Amino acid sequence: MVWAQVAIYLLIVTCLGLGMSYTGYFFLAPSRPRALKQEAYECGVPQMAGSRERFSVRFYLIAIMFILFDIETVFLIPWAVLYKQLGVPGLVEIGIFFAVLGFGLAYLWRRGGLEWD
């Protein structure tokens, strides 16, 4: 039962990590808070603005495209594993799959979907 070993290992690691952190935090570290110490670390310089910036909607398009091509890659994995076994029919199948998505990418490109205007 290999997963039981993994689970026990994870449990021990989690307890060890949390235990060490909390022991250090509660018993060892001197607590001298200062305003500058409480700030989020931003390359060592004082903060310019809050971290809660409103993102541009353009990032959303990038995120959607990332998911879609992520899913495409996921379907590539079983084909790559079975490459020799599937032979030419498998190559044709994945070829059609990629041709359709390649057409999508080409259309996206042409319509300026990848531009940052």
Place this chain on the structure above:
Amino acid sequence: MDPIFLIASAVALASAVNMVTQRNPVYSAVFLLVGFLAVAVTFLSLSAPFLAAIHVVVYTGAIMVLFLFVIMLLNLKPEELGAEYPIETRAPIAVLCAAMFGMMSWAILSDPSLAIPAKAPNATWGSVEEVGLLLFNVYALPFELISLLIIVAMFGALVLAKKRLSNVEATS
């Protein structure tokens, strides 16, 4: 029952409850992340390693990024969250959800095919090879249709997120 399955499903349920009860959407997203990972562990214990890996890659990787982007786009500050709904509003919704959950559980539990104990799958069941063989032989047509589904999602995102699409005639 498998203790790992029990632990993982308990973690998944606890994080799901925490996800819906948090006021701050970013905390909800983090609990959703924990829930996704716990569900991936249940997939592993149900001998579906490929599904578990895909679940981590697509859901905890990509879908979570999308959720976080939506939260960042809306940029809800704690003072903008608005007042909590009163108990008169929340109670009927809770009852409705509980009723729906009850109906679903009843429908699943009364399924006669579940009374027969499932026979143990062989060692390679659920592996990448098994899934791939099914995907490229038996389910070849649905597999090709997935590409059309992805392309439709691509165009939909383009139309929704782009204010001004460049004209094909204008660019060529």
